[in-house]
Amino acid sequence: GAYGQGRDLTEALFDGDRTKPFAQALEDKFDKFIELLDLRPGDTLLDVGCGYGEFLAHVRKRGIVARGLGLR
Numbered sequence: 001g002a003y004g005q006g007r008d009l010t011e012a013l014f015d016g017d018r019t020k021p022f023a024q025a026l027e028d029k030f031d032k033f034i035e036l037l038d039l040r041p042g043d044t045l046l047d048v049g050c051g052y053g054e055f056l057a058h059v060r061k062r063g064i065v066a067r068g069l070g071l072r
Contacts, residue, residue: 030058039064 012025013032020028033055039045041063047056050068059066 026054027058030055034059034062034064 011029012022013029014020014025015028017025037045039059039062043064045056045059045064045066047053047066047068048070050056050070053068053070056066056068
């Protein structure tokens with residue numbers, strides 16, 4: 001749908017809120033991934049295609065053991 005109708009998931013999760021700062025929308029997206037993957041502190045995650053590692057850093061702050069694999 002059009003921007004502002006329902007969920008907006010691009011580089012971040014705006015959830016219809018155009019005033020949300022990008023940094024918050026990015027954290028919200030990462031938290032949504034954690035929820036969908038049912039990750040809990042102490043779980044282990046391998047992120048294949050991790051890019052610059054922003055998601056890895058985020059999950060580590062939440063107590064998840066995370067490793068990334070990417071091309072260099």
